[in-house]
Amino acid sequence: MLLRLLHRLMVLVLSVLAASVVVFAFMRVLPGDPARVALGINASDAAVAQLREQFGLDRPVVVQYLDWVRGLITFDPGIEFVSRAPIGPQIADRLQVTLWLVVCAMILALVLALPVGIWMAVRHRHWDGVLLSALSQVGVAVPAFLAGIVLISVFAVRLRWVPSGGWVVPAEDPAGFVKRLALPVISLSLVQAAVLARYIRSAVLDVLREDFLRTARAKGLRPMQALVRHGLRNAAVPVVTVLGLQLATLLIGAVVIERVFVIPGLGSLLLDSVAKRELLTVQAVVMVLVVAVLVINFVVDVLYLVIDPRLRTAR
Amino acid sequence: MTTSTKTRSRAGVAALATAVLLAGCSAGSGTSSDPTTPDGDGATSSGGTGGDAGGPSDETVRVGLVAEPASLDFTTTDGAAIPQLLLDNVYETLVTVDQESGEIVGALAEEWEVSDDRLTYTFTLKDGVTFSDGSDFTAEDAQFSLERVSTDAWTTSLKAQLDVVESVEAQDDTTLVVTLTEPSNSFLYALTTRVGAMFDTEGTDDLANTPIGTGPYTFVSWDRGSRIVLERNEDYHGDAPYFGTVEMHYFRDANALNNAMLTDAIDVVSTVQAPESLAEFETGDYQIVEGTTNGEVVLSMNQQEGAPLADLALRQAVRHAIDHQSLMDTCWAGRGTLIGSMVPPTDPWYEDRTGDYPFDQDKARALIAEAGAEGETLRLRIPTLPYAVACGTVVESMLEEVGLQVEVDELEFPSAWLETVFTNKDFDMSIVAHVEPRDMGNVFGNPEYYTTYGTDQIRALLDEADTASEEEQVAKMKEAAALISEDAAADFLFLLPNLMVADPDITGLPENAIKESFPLAALARG
Numbered sequence: 099m100l101l102r103l104l105h106r107l108m109v110l111v112l113s114v115l116a117a118s119v120v121v122f123a124f125m126r127v128l129p130g131d132p133a134r135v136a137l138g139i140n141a142s143d144a145a146v147a148q149l150r151e152q153f154g155l156d157r158p159v160v161v162q163y164l165d166w167v168r169g170l171i172t173f174d175p176g177i178e179f180v181s182r183a184p185i186g187p188q189i190a191d192r193l194q195v196t197l198w199l200v201v202c203a204m205i206l207a208l209v210l211a212l213p214v215g216i217w218m219a220v221r222h223r224h225w226d227g228v229l230l231s232a233l234s235q236v237g238v239a240v241p242a243f244l245a246g247i248v249l250i251s252v253f254a255v256r257l258r259w260v261p262s263g264g265w266v267v268p269a270e271d272p273a274g275f276v277k278r279l280a281l282p283v284i285s286l287s288l289v290q291a292a293v294l295a296r297y298i299r300s301a302v303l304d305v306l307r308e309d310f311l312r313t314a315r316a317k318g319l320r321p322m323q324a325l326v327r328h329g330l331r332n333a334a335v336p337v338v339t340v341l342g343l344q345l346a347t348l349l350i351g352a353v354v355i356e357r358v359f360v361i362p363g364l365g366s367l368l369l370d371s372v373a374k375r376e377l378l379t380v381q382a383v384v385m386v387l388v389v390a391v392l393v394i395n396f397v398v399d400v401l402y403l404v405i406d407p408r409l410r411t412a413r
Numbered sequence: 414m415t416t417s418t419k420t421r422s423r424a425g426v427a428a429l430a431t432a433v434l435l436a437g438c439s440a441g442s443g444t445s446s447d448p449t450t451p452d453g454d455g456a457t458s459s460g461g462t463g464g465d466a467g468g469p470s471d472e473t474v475r476v477g478l479v480a481e482p483a484s485l486d487f488t489t490t491d492g493a494a495i496p497q498l499l500l501d502n503v504y505e506t507l508v509t510v511d512q513e514s515g516e517i518v519g520a521l522a523e524e525w526e527v528s529d530d531r532l533t534y535t536f537t538l539k540d541g542v543t544f545s546d547g548s549d550f551t552a553e554d555a556q557f558s559l560e561r562v563s564t565d566a567w568t569t570s571l572k573a574q575l576d577v578v579e580s581v582e583a584q585d586d587t588t589l590v591v592t593l594t595e596p597s598n599s600f601l602y603a604l605t606t607r608v609g610a611m612f613d614t615e616g617t618d619d620l621a622n623t624p625i626g627t628g629p630y631t632f633v634s635w636d637r638g639s640r641i642v643l644e645r646n647e648d649y650h651g652d653a654p655y656f657g658t659v660e661m662h663y664f665r666d667a668n669a670l671n672n673a674m675l676t677d678a679i680d681v682v683s684t685v686q687a688p689e690s691l692a693e694f695e696t697g698d699y700q701i702v703e704g705t706t707n708g709e710v711v712l713s714m715n716q717q718e719g720a721p722l723a724d725l726a727l728r729q730a731v732r733h734a735i736d737h738q739s740l741m742d743t744c745w746a747g748r749g750t751l752i753g754s755m756v757p758p759t760d761p762w763y764e765d766r767t768g769d770y771p772f773d774q775d776k777a778r779a780l781i782a783e784a785g786a787e788g789e790t791l792r793l794r795i796p797t798l799p800y801a802v803a804c805g806t807v808v809e810s811m812l813e814e815v816g817l818q819v820e821v822d823e824l825e826f827p828s829a830w831l832e833t834v835f836t837n838k839d840f841d842m843s844i845v846a847h848v849e850p851r852d853m854g855n856v857f858g859n860p861e862y863y864t865t866y867g868t869d870q871i872r873a874l875l876d877e878a879d880t881a882s883e884e885e886q887v888a889k890m891k892e893a894a895a896l897i898s899e900d901a902a903a904d905f906l907f908l909l910p911n912l913m914v915a916d917p918d919i920t921g922l923p924e925n926a927i928k929e930s931f932p933l934a935a936l937a938r939g
């Protein structure tokens with residue numbers, strides 16, 4: 099068990115390292131001299147050279163890379179070229195916003211998907227189960243940003259129930275916070291709920307066909323009772339995997355949703371920084387996303403071992 | 414188990430790649446960018462044209478804009494968004510352009526005298542003006558500010574506008590004497606732009622984050638990515654502005670900006686990015702302001718040696734082949750002004766030059782034949798900006814109708830466009846709006862610039878215009894504009910309109926956006 103954990107941990111660290119190389123290299127091949135972009139078309143060549151020197155862009159790539167990694171490890175990703183603002187605090191601020199979005203969307207997706215998924219499985223031969231299943235198929239196909247645009251035009255522009263976008267700090271204006279969070283969270287979670295419900299349905303269906311469940315029913319338990327007492331734990335293994343993956347896609351989906359709803363989260367920071375060629379900011383944000391995804395995978399692995407005792411010994 | 418781990422790591426990498434791709438795409442389709450953001454207009458805060466609708470109130474006005482400044486320091490950072498926010502609002506200049514007359518009038522300077530040889534300017538400064546940090550504004554600050562432009566502290570090339578200054582001297586607290594190396598008509602005008610902004614001698618430590626000026630508003634806070642807040646300067650030397658607080662809300666997306674207006678999250682849309690979306694506001698619940706800007710949408714033609722468009726006949730063919738009215742109708746919903754040259758109607762040397770190359774497909778075909786360029790392929794490399802993308806397809810089809818081949822490339826703005834077109838000049842044609850005021854010389858007076866024109870003849874003419882008397886200047890500038898047009902140095906598609914939407918009771922909105930600033934002190938609710 100411990101050995102397996104250590105192995106996983108090593109994979110995690112190596113993946114983060116590999117990702118850092120990829121991210122760093124990616125940024126270097128993007129067209130456009132960041133110093134030129136930062137200073138604009140009216141800047142003199144001397145000023146551009148000066149900025150390049152000031153930010154060490156003229157040093158060997160390997161030195162730049164090592165310097166950057168050292169900064170990341172000490173949670174100091176540097177300062178922006180143009181605004182001279184430190185990047186670390188910006189990411190911390192934006193991350194909070196994005197986490198609200200992602201966590202709320204995940205919770206809402208789960209709350210929707212669990213009962214619906216189980217219902218779809220248990221009633222898979224009945225009209226209501228089939229109908230729900232078809233609906234969830236539609237839900238899977240709708241991109242979050244499209245859902246967002248539709249929700250805005252109906253609930254914000256036409257009905258005026260909620261603002262069309264923006265953000266307030268929850269402590270400052272709790273009601274306004276909930277109002278602004280509602281539509282983006284719903285648009286993010288609808289798709290997730292649909293996907294999740296389908297996975298839950300098939301996981302539960304698999305379990306329903308297992309011998310031990312038939313035995314339980316033979317002993318006189320009704321299907322739902324048998325499922326709740328003996329089956330759900332078994333169905334949880336594949337569902338946890340999907341949950342992990344979905345959390346990752348949610349993070350990425352939030353990038354787009356933040357744009358649609360004008361939310362100052364990590365995603366909008368990423369997009370703005372790419373446009374402005376704030377290399378260091380882009381690199382730092384992408385690394386935060388990558389590390390988040392990798393850590394989620396790691397946690398899923400560990401959860402596996404916790405949920406399914408059979409996996410602890412198997413190798 | 415090992416296989417499933419691998420699958421998931423791969424998913425992680427895929428997610429990363431998606432993130433990077435998404436970032437690339439969305440930034441590419443970005444709607445906001447400096448060239449589409451017309452500069453604000455000069456309802457002069459000291460001229461008393463606005464802010465008198467029933468005295469100051471504690472109200473807040475929320476203005477929606479598309480381009481967030483990259484920093485608050487326009488001495489080192491380019492882009493129209495910074496002066497739009499800070500000039501005339503937080504920082505003031507010695508003189509400014511009057512919105513009504515277009516003339517240069519006093520701002521921080523009460524009056525000024527020009528010596529007979531037109532080399533010495535003596536400014537008499539207003540007394541009792543203070544900076545927002547409490548210190549007095551004196552001629553010493555003015556000297557410091559103007560001298561600072563020529564030091565390394567200023568890095569944008571706009572600083573060259575004050576190259577003509579030989580010396581600056583504060584004679585006493587309210588008298589400033591500026592001596593020029595040669596007579597220059599553009600000097601006084603330059604003082605109305607960002608290079609003329611007055612800084613506190615002690616207040617330039619952190620311009621990127623803490624601007625200190627004498628203006629009607631002071632900078633309060635900046636939520637990066639969404640909002641900048643200004644508050645009324647209670648010690649302002651002029652008329653107190655009506656709104657106590659101004660919130661500038663930044664939207665990267667034109668739809669989000671419109672939605673914010675439709676849902677009453679903002680009171681003013683400073684620039685409508687997509688003219689066809691105006692229909693949403695034509696319900697009578699909003700006021701729509703339409704005026705002109707300094708944003709000439711230029712179809713540039715690379716005339717470097719060896720390039721197909723080095724041939725005058727071919728350039729002339731391009732100009733004849735484009736039906737400007739129908740182009741503007743198609744790509745900008747018919748909003749805008751046809752100009753035919755690099756001069757907006759609000760400049761003193763404006764002339765209607767739309768007749769220089771009337772739409773004439775037969776003539777275009779004949780000129781193409783003369784150039785021996787039938788079927789020639791021209792690369793139209795446009796930035797990913799709304800007007801450029803929309804007009805690019807129209808230009809493409811119009812040129813193909815007269816027998817040219819056009820290959821359209823969309824380049825992500827600013828980075829990819831800057832590198833390919835601006836720096837490497839690897840293009841045949843491009844489309845960009847040039848929004849700087851009075852920028853004919855900057856854009857067409859330098860063969861090294863991406864427009865690749867700047868002939869000796871035009872440069873001599875521009876120099877003469879600057880050193881001549883003011884009346885002669887107008888004549889010479891007209892001549893220069895005509896020469897640029899006749900040489901088909903570029904084609905001038907149209908002038909971007911200044912389109913604003915606001916609550917019906919907001920007053921003081923600048924109809925024409927002819928200055929670098931968006932003057933907030935004039936705004937009121939009445």
